[in-house]
Amino acid sequence: MEDHPPHDAWAQPPMEPPAPPPPPVIPWEDPSRPWTAALVATIGAFITHPRQAFERVPVRGDVLRPLVFAILVGWIGQFFYAIWEISFSGMVGAMLPDQPMLTGAALPRGYWFAMMALAPLLTATGLIVSACLSHLFLLLFGGARNGFVATFRALCYVQVATLALVVPFCGAYAGGIAVLVLEIIGFSALHRISTGKAAAAVLVPAMLCCACVSVVIMLAGAAFLSTLGGLTP
């Protein structure tokens, strides 16, 4: 007599839909791509679809690659910012003679050349400091689910916002707002937390520590716009 297995053992398992493939990593994290094409594609992805781009950033792994990305885009932004300051600070300083520091008119040209040269080092240092501060507030709000490396990687790609400095005059203000928005999206995506929790971790330190800086930027923008309005016939 043939020994058959019980009937249930022959039963087909219920058909499950195949799991969707994970989204590909962002181009900058793909070592098979040439770095220039990857840089451009990554910048485009973060500018056009930041949420999807952050969701494609690996939570763990090499920190040097995102750091190099941050240094490159930070350098480009700082380069243009220095160029605009050297070119236009005299003109803007004449419009706002009471605000020499805000218009950059009080600073010698050598300062801006030094900033251009030191931008990579200052970007790296600033990233470490801001990552420590951001991670502390993520921990306070219970949002640091994927560790310090995830915070650091998110902040590296947030540096895309410094490319707003390529735009003269209003680039710094737009960049400042873009940094906050991208930080919220980045922390939310990389730590897998709600947008509200990420916003709290980003905005509370900004309000606590940089309230004065934010207000100064707004007042400077308002003064600049009102001056432009006054010049309009």
Add this chain to the structure above:
Amino acid sequence: MIAWRAATDDDRTLAAVLAGGAATTAVLAVVAAPVAPALARLLPACVFHAVTGLPCPGCGTTRAALALLAGDPFAALGFNPLATLAAFAGCAFALVAPLWLAAGGAVPHLASAPAGGLPRGARLVVVSALAAQWAWLVARG
């Protein structure tokens, strides 16, 4: 509460970046020390203080930095205790961390922390420190 884990390549890279950043900041501080007071005078005043009459939690950081550049850490502590302590802690960490990891040292981490957050006690310490700093700045005027 604190557990130890083996260091990874990421830890070593971060420590190296931190050490490089601290060294750069130190060099810049030495180079910029003669002109720092003049540059600081050009900075805009704290608008929060101007509007409310109270210092913001970050007030005094510039004066603390200038005091540190002038070699007066006690005055710096008076101007902004947390920023000064953070500067000292950061410098010490930047100096020690790469050497510690190069020697094969393990990395500490909070083992008993809830997912994504600090233990209640640590959270209380951080919030208390921030509140105490602000109270100190308000009392100092």
